[in-house]
Structure formats: C-alpha cells, structure tokens
Amino acid sequence: MELIPGVHQVDGVVGNCYIIIGxxxxxxDTGLPNKTQKILDYLKNTLDCIPSDIETIILxxxxxxxxxxxxxxxxxxxxxxxxxxDDAGYISGEVPMPGPGGIWGLIYSIFKIxxxxxxxxxxxLLHDNDKIAGMTCIHTPGHTPGSIxxxxxxFDILFVGDTIRNIDGHLEAPPAKFSRNMDQVKQSIxxxxxxxxxxxxxxxxxxxxxxxxxxVREFSESLK
Numbered sequence: 001m002e003l004i005p006g007v008h009q010v011d012g013v014v015g016n017c018y019i020i021i022g023x024x025x026x027x028x029d030t031g032l033p034n035k036t037q038k039i040l041d042y043l044k045n046t047l048d049c050i051p052s053d054i055e056t057i058i059l060x061x062x063x064x065x066x067x068x069x070x071x072x073x074x075x076x077x078x079x080x081x082x083x084x085x086d087d088a089g090y091i092s093g094e095v096p097m098p099g100p101g102g103i104w105g106l107i108y109s110i111f112k113i114x115x116x117x118x119x120x121x122x123x124x125l126l127h128d129n130d131k132i133a134g135m136t137c138i139h140t141p142g143h144t145p146g147s148i149x150x151x152x153x154x155f156d157i158l159f160v161g162d163t164i165r166n167i168d169g170h171l172e173a174p175p176a177k178f179s180r181n182m183d184q185v186k187q188s189i190x191x192x193x194x195x196x197x198x199x200x201x202x203x204x205x206x207x208x209x210x211x212x213x214x215x216v217r218e219f220s221e222s223l224k
Contacts (some may be wrong), residue, residue, distance in 0.1 A: 004199070007155055014038055014064035015203050018159060018169065020152070021047070024055025024103035027079070028159050029203060033068035033115040039074065051077040056124075056133050059083040060161025062090035063178070064117055066203060082124035082132055084139060085135045087146025088172045093119030100177045108205065135159075140192060142185030145176045149192055158197040163188050164206040165179065169220040172193040186223050194221035 002008050003018075012019040013031025017039060021027040025047075030039065045050040054077040059067050062083065070091060074081050080089075089095035097117075126132065126148060128139035138149040140163045150159040162174045163185065173189065176182050193216050200212035208215060 003201070003209070004155060007201075008042070008047070009207070010039050011202070012038055013069075015063070015068070016201070016205075019027065019043075019047070019187070020133070022055075022134070025049060025053045026155075027054055027057045027073065029060055029066040029161070030069040031075055032065045033117055036069040036072040036076070039069060039073065043056055052078075054079040057081045058126075058132065058150065059087070059091065059122075060150070060159065060203060062087040063144065063162070064097070064115060065163070067091050067177040068115065068117060068145065071120040074120050079122040081120060082126055083122045084137070084146030084148045085125040085127060085143055086141065088122050088125055090144075091119060092121050109197075138192060138195075140188035142183070142188050143179045144180050145180060150222045151195065151197060152180075156198040158192065158195065158200050158212065160200055162203040163192065164200070164219070165202050166200065166208050169206075171215060173223070174206075187217070189223060190220050192211065192215045 006021045008019040013035040015029055017029050017031045018028040035142050045150045057073055057079050070081055083091060090097050126137045127145040134154060135152045141150050144164045147161055147163055149163055166174045173185050173202040178186055195213060200208040
C-alpha cells in the first residue's frame with residue numbers, strides 16, 4: 001500500500017518491507033524467507049517496475065524477518081545490499097545467527113528448518129551518521145549489535161527497524177527475549193528521541209503518520 005506519495009509498504013511479509021521511489025527503488029528490509037515473490041509481485045503489479053529497478057536494499061538489522069529475502073532479491077535485481085558493519089557477519093554467514101534462550105530457542109530451531117536463509121555478502125557496510133540513498137544512518141544498537149534507523153529528510157520519515165514498535169497505537173520497545181541488550185535499546189530510544197521527524201515507520205506494527213517525534217519523546221521519558 002502507498003503510505004504517502006513515493007513511499008510504499010509491502011503487506012504480508014511479516015517484518016515490514018518499505019519501498020522508496022526515487023531515481024531507482026530503495027528497499028528497506030525484506031521480510032521473512034520465502035516472501036520474495038510477494039515483493040516482486042508488488043513491484044510489477046502496483047509500481048509497474050522490474051527487479052533491476054531496485055538500486056539498494058538496506059537492512060535495519062540481521063534478524064530473519066528483516067533479512068530473509070535479501071539473497072533472492074539481490075540475485076534477481078543486482079541491487080547493492082547495505083547493513084551496519086556490526087551485523088554484516090550474520091547475513092554473510094561468517095557469524096552464526098544466535099537464537100533466543102529457553103523454549104524460544106527450541107521454537108527458533110524448528111522455525112529455521114522451514115524458513116531457509118541464504119547468506120549474502122553485503123556491498124555497503126554502514127556506520128553511524130553515514131549517508132545512503134539520501135538518508136542518514138543512525139546506529140541504534142541493543143536489539144542487535146548493528147541495528148540502525150534511517151532518517152529521510154525528503155519525506156521527514158524515520159525508519160526505526162525494531163528499535164521501536166507501534167502496536168495497537170502504543171509505542172513499545174522490542175521484546176527482551178529477542179534483543180541482545182535492553183539497556184542499549186533504551187539508550188538508542190533516548191538517542192532518536194532527540195531527533196525531529198513527522199512520520200515513524202517501524203519493522204513491526206503500524207505507521208505513525210503524524211507528530212511521530214513527539215510520541216517518541218513521550219515514550220522515551222516513560223522508560224527512565
């Protein structure tokens with residue numbers, strides 16, 4: 001669906017996948033494995049585009065519900081893949097993706113059997129304050145070591161990945177069982193609370209389409 005002119009969200013891929021239309025297409029996150037065709041169908045049927053129109057695929061972090069179709073989309077489009085340097089080893093296959101502990105670890109092991117992930121070598125290693133596709137990369141570790149947000153001044157949007165979720169109209173931190181360091185998560189939320197942006201698009205949940213930075217500041221204060 002079109003959120004605002006030039007910015008689209010692909011439904012039904014679990015982790016939210018966003019498409020920015022410019023000189024070329026920019027994809028932010030790619031959803032769970034086995035969802036490639038849904039994304040390509042959206043390009044063809046809604047945007048009248050072909051895979052090679054994708055210029056860059058930016059991953060907000062390495063988790064499978066965000067990086068799951070990166071290889072297939074890279075293979076079909078020739079796009080460059082960008083991810084923060086601290087998460088790069090996980091999608092290249094050089095570092096094993098850790099699962100959660102306890103019962104969730106068992107569920108994760110079974111999950112990986114049905115949702116195969118193909119490693120892919122990133123082309124661009126991002127760092128804090130780097131510029132990419134007209135956006136600023138903001139390093140927000142905690143959920144994963146290399147979690148990032150992306151600020152797009154053209155649309156006044158902050159793409160927050162899983163650093164913040166908007167669930168049923170309420171902002172939430174990511175679940176602790178799926179996050180590496182919750183103290184860092186809180187610090188990262190406080191970091192982006194200092195920014196000004198109108199729209200917030202998260203990796204899960206619904207968009208915040210107005211006065212988003214005010215809501216984030218209020219949420220950040222509640223975490224202290």
